[in-house]
Amino acid sequence: MRAKLFFLPILLMLLSFSAQANWEYKLADEPQIDEVAVKISAEVNKLPDPLFMGRKDREKVNQLMEAVINEQRAHADQFASQIKAYRNEDSDKHWKEAERTWLTLRSLGKSKQDLIKLSSHATQDLVTGFGPSGVIQFKQEWYITRLNGEFLVHLQIRSFKSLIKDIFISPVPLIWAIIKVIFIYFALTWWLANSKRFIEGFKKVQLESSTRPPLWIRLIWYISRAHRAIAVLIAITLSLAGIVKHS
Secondary structure, X not given: OHHHHHHHHHHHHHHHHHHHHHHHHHHOOOOOOOHHHHHHHHHHHHOOOHHHOOHHHHHHHHHHHHHHHHHHHHHHHHHHHHXXXXXXXXXXXXXXXXXXXXXXXXXXXHHHHHHHHHOOHHHHHHHHOOOHHHHHHHHHHHHHXXXXXXXXXXXXXXXXXXXXXXXXXXXXXXXXXXXXXXXXXXXXHHHHHHHHHHHHHHHHHHHOOOOOOOHHHHHHHHHHOOHHHHHHHHHHHHHHHHHHHHO
């Protein structure tokens, strides 16, 4: 138990700093997606429900599906080149270009999923089936997934570097975060050390002294049986909430 309590503040601080890094990144200006993805998404949103589709609507679905697949292929190759360029030269210019393509591919993927739901069974088999076309689409999706994974690794590294930079510029938020985590840790330690005595006292006063205790008393007693897990969850939640608020 002592070992778990020793590692708990370290876990709280790591989770808190990770939340701060992600929060700082979300405050940054995000680049806009490519116009072609915006237009495709707008056209997909105009399509009616499959039950009300006519021949022209189904042709439109097939045309949009072909456009999405072609754009995915082109943007995936572009994304790979941009990630390679960023890997060779860590610059904001290369990062923003890769980020724009990443967001564009996300939009195209969303449009593709919507089109699959609206398309005929024959088109669905071509895109998601086990035939030659379906295998090609699977390889393309897997290629994009691997690129997304590499991009997200770079994203986490950039977020961590940004956090370290902010710490050296102004260490006050870090000091305040450490103080809060230490305070929460000691409060949690005190509760875990004394909770059993409080709960036993509550049981004797409220439950054993009455043959039919009220429902809310019994509810408190049932909840208190999981007090350790609840206390740890509250401690982690307070740590994360405090860091996000003051970051």
